[in-house]
Amino acid sequence: MKKPNITHYSFLFALALLFSTAAFGQDEKPLxxxxxxxxxVNGANITINYSSPGVKGRTIWGDLVPFDKVWRAGANAATTFETxxxxxxxxxxxxxxxxxxFIIPGPEESVFIFNSVPDQPGSSKYDESKDVIRVTVPSQETSTMEExxxxxxxxxxxxxRWEYGKGKAHIE
Structure with missing residues (x-):
C-alpha cells in the first residue's frame, strides 16, 4: 500500500474546507x-412579492429613500403586485x-405606481411610459417602529409600513 504524502493531505484539507464553507454559507440569512x-379584497386575490430590508438604525424616509424620486418599493429587484x-x-x-x-415617497403624500413590466431589477430600469396607473395616497406617520x-x-x-412611515391604498 502506498504511503500518503503531503499532496494527498492538502487535497483532503481543501475538500473539507470547501464543504464546511458551503455548509456554513447555508446558514447566512439574506440582508x-x-x-x-x-x-x-372585494373578491380579488392580491399577492405582493418584495424583499424586506431592515432599518438598522438608519433614517429611512427622506434619507435612505429620498423624497420625490422613484423607489423600487423594496430591496433588490422591483416589488411585484398581482391581482x-x-x-x-x-x-x-x-x-x-x-x-x-414603485413609489415616489413624499413627506405629505406619496405616489403609488403600477408598471406593466413586472420583472425589473430595480429603479434603474424603470420606464415611466410603461406605467398603467399612478395613484396618490397620504403619507402617514405611525407611533410603532417597523424594523x-x-x-x-x-x-x-x-x-x-417601514420605520415610522405608512402608506395605504384603497381597493374597490
Whole structure:
C-alpha cells in the first residue's frame, strides 16, 4: 500500500474546507429576505412579492429613500403586485395581471405606481411610459417602529409600513 504524502493531505484539507464553507454559507440569512403579502379584497386575490430590508438604525424616509424620486418599493429587484381580477385602486382601474410596483415617497403624500413590466431589477430600469396607473395616497406617520419593510393586504386595500412611515391604498 502506498504511503500518503503531503499532496494527498492538502487535497483532503481543501475538500473539507470547501464543504464546511458551503455548509456554513447555508446558514447566512439574506440582508433583505424575500417576503410575500397575500389576501383578498372585494373578491380579488392580491399577492405582493418584495424583499424586506431592515432599518438598522438608519433614517429611512427622506434619507435612505429620498423624497420625490422613484423607489423600487423594496430591496433588490422591483416589488411585484398581482391581482387575479380587475380592481380599482384609489378609484382608478387596474386590470387583472402582474405589475412592478414603485413609489415616489413624499413627506405629505406619496405616489403609488403600477408598471406593466413586472420583472425589473430595480429603479434603474424603470420606464415611466410603461406605467398603467399612478395613484396618490397620504403619507402617514405611525407611533410603532417597523424594523423591516412590510406590506399587508387589509380588508379594503393594502399597506406598506417601514420605520415610522405608512402608506395605504384603497381597493374597490
Amino acid at each position: 433583505s429576505p424575500p417576503a410575500t403579502a397575500t389576501g383578498e 387575479d381580477k380587475d380592481i380599482k385602486v384609489e378609484g382608478k382601474n387596474l386590470p387583472a395581471g402582474r405589475y412592478s410596483f 423591516r419593510l412590510v406590506y399587508e393586504v387589509v380588508d379594503d386595500g393594502f399597506e406598506i
